[in-house]
Every structure is written in structure tokens, then in C-alpha cells.
Amino acid sequence: MSASLAGAAALEKRLSEEGTAIVPYLTGGYPSLSVFSESLQALAPGSVAIEVGIPFSDPMADGATIQESSRVALEGGATLESIVAAIEALPPLGAELIVMSYLNPLLAFGLGELMPRLGDAGVAALVVPDLPLDESGELSRIAGESGLGLVQLVSPVTSADRLADLGSASEGFTYAVTMTGTTGGSAGIGEDVTGYLDRVRQVSRPPVLAGFGVRSIEHVRALGPHCDGVIVGSALVEVLGAGDDPVAFIEGLKT
Secondary structure (H helix, E strand, C coil): CCHHHHHHHHHHHHHHHHCCEEEEEEECCCCCHHHHHHHHHHHHHHCCEEEEECCCCCCCCCCHHHHHHHHHHHHCCCCHHHHHHHHHCCCCCCCEEEEECCHHHHHHHCHHHHHHHHHHCCEEEEECCCCCHHHCHHHHHHHHHCCCEEEEEECCCCCHHHHHHHHHHCCCCEEEECCCCCCCCCCCCCHHHHHHHHHHHHHCCCCEEEECCCCCHHHHHHHHHHCCEEEECHHHHHHHHCCCCHHHHHHCCCC
């Protein structure tokens, strides 16, 4: 890995050493910018990494819960600029940051301006669900110059050859979607899912995080032996929407 991927390398190292990492997902600006900032600071001490989703008007990979959180955040005035500025204003968190965004907001902002700001703010990796590997060269290069890795997503229907290509190219971690469809469901964790994760792990150069539908400690226990960690999104967003304690929820998922 090149020295330019310092942030991604740090994320990979921490995930490989953690056991089963619990990675919280927060929608940027939800339920408000101030609560978002408070949640980041509260969750960081107990987290190896935190994923921040940039709200978008057409979040095609997201289920109803995260779509609604994006709508609320956007109506509350959240923008990519305001979310980046909120992260920049925080003290060092100690947790590696992952930013998930669809491609259009990144391009509209300007990759040459945005990537250095993200790198300086402590972001280690980017997840861009609507950017195919074959079209990711420019973003990967510009992000890498600021130390950010570009994460690749795989799913249970990814072919073996494609899985190998994605697992080799991914930086920071490989995002293993546990089901087809959108986020927010409940993962049905049988031998088909665990076998799929085992296959991803065999071909992935960086650690593997499983996501989509992780909602309970039972899910974490079932998935943990077959990956390096899990991303908890919709369930945590629901906790924040109800005004409950996100830290207590995440701690309750740790085995």
C-alpha cells in the first residue's frame, strides 16, 4: 500500500487487530447537526471506526429508515459543506472516520477541494455505492493523495471473478453487503450468508466488514466469526430518531 493511503492503512490495521468491530453508522446532520456532532463524540471512545452518511435526495441503496433520516437532515439544512465543517470543528475523536456518499454530491463539491479537507479532518475511507470499480480510477487517485481509501462493496450475487477483483482493489476494508436489496431489513443469517462472508474474506486484501440488516447481538455473534466487524446503520438511526442513547445501544451489541 502506498504511503499516500496513511488513513486507510491505519483503518486496516485497527480493524485487523480489533476482533469483531462494531462500526456505528450516523446520517450526517440527523436528527440535527448539533445532535450529530454530539453523537460522533459520544460514540468515538468505544469505536474503532464510525461511518458518516452524507444525506442525498435519491439514496437508492438505502432503505426507508435511512431515506427518512436523509430527508430530515436535508430539510434541516444539512449539506456536505455543513457536515464536513461540523467534523472539522470537533476535537480529535480517536475513532477512524468513514464517509459514505453517492457520487453526485462529491463531484458537485469538487474532488480536489473536498479530499484534502476530509483527510485533514480524520476521514480514512470513502464508500461510494453508485461508483463501479471500473469507473473509480480518478476518485481513487485523488482520494489516495489525501490518505483516503476507496472502499469496494460486494454482495451475495457478486460473481467469483468480480469478487476477487473487488477484494483486491478495496482500500480500508471491503464492505460485504449481507443481503440483496436496500439497507434496513433484518439479516437472515444462515449458512448461505456465513459461507458468502468466508468467500469474501478469502479474496479480500483488507479486513471485511458486514453490513445491511445488523440489528442485534445475535446477529453480531452469528456474523463475527466470518468477518472483521459489522456496520450498524438503520437500527442505530432508529435509536437516534427515538431520542434514545446511541452509546448504550452500541455497547449492548458487543459480545
